[in-house]
Amino acid sequence: MEDLKKENDLLEDILARFDVEGQVQRERRIWVKASEENLTSICKFLKEMGFEHLSAISVTDWLEEEELELTYHLWSYDERVLLTIKTRISRENPVIPSVSPIWDRSAQVHEREMHEMFGVKFEGNNDMAPLFLEDWNGPPPFRKDFDWREYVKKEYYSKDNEREAVYYE
């Protein structure tokens, strides 16, 4: 039998303070679903709780539901717990407060990447310059409605080129 006391105590602490959904999946693994509004406050609270390592921010594109899901992976060195916060924002107007005032540079670079790949705007992050793509003029490439074949045909290939005409057939 796994002893989940540490995890359950942590989750109870969070649920007592914020209006969020949470779940202890297994040992050292907690999931929290937060809304856009209380993301900043819950992040601040978790940082003080000892979740000082932001390992990654990722984005999932839910095309049918017209939402972008942001996932923040946090690690606590004291508790040895991985806590994941999920937040959904609208796909049309993807704006979310930045967590870079809380985790500083480790958040900054992840947000910069997600801004480039998914077009999410992080309010409060002061450097959103392109990270990987150079001279990019297309839509954010990791979005599901981005048709990269059409883009490649338009940008790289030519119908008149003998060896490339086959792509247009």
Place this chain on the structure above:
Amino acid sequence: MKKESPKKKKMKKIIKAIWIFNWFNSCGFAELIPVVGSRWDMERFGMIVTGTPRHADVLFIAGYQTPKSIRKAQRVYEQMPEPKVVIALGSCTMTGGMYWDSYNTIKRLEDYLPVTMYIPGCPPRPEAIFEACAKIFKHVKEMS
């Protein structure tokens, strides 16, 4: 016997070995390693890999190039002394290879660098690389 021009004599003295600078992305590097190793041993043919483009005669480009990496490749090319040769290895450099529909890779290398020779294959066989280098030796001798 036909008398050789002084220029040709001089070139013959210079052309003892060709020095190669490698610019490899992705699997291109792993694919050329057998050529350097003891089995195919390119040094017996007078080909040496150098660490700096400023000493290189030949630029080997392998693997896909991205819009970001191609600029660095162009800078490497500009640093090489004349006369210089660019050899592109593998199908990635010709058409993008398996990245033919990627939004972020170069499809035609000749748009960015003056490619002297393409070696087809995914990857090219070491023998194909030797043949290409034999052609360079021949080309240089004809040039002089």
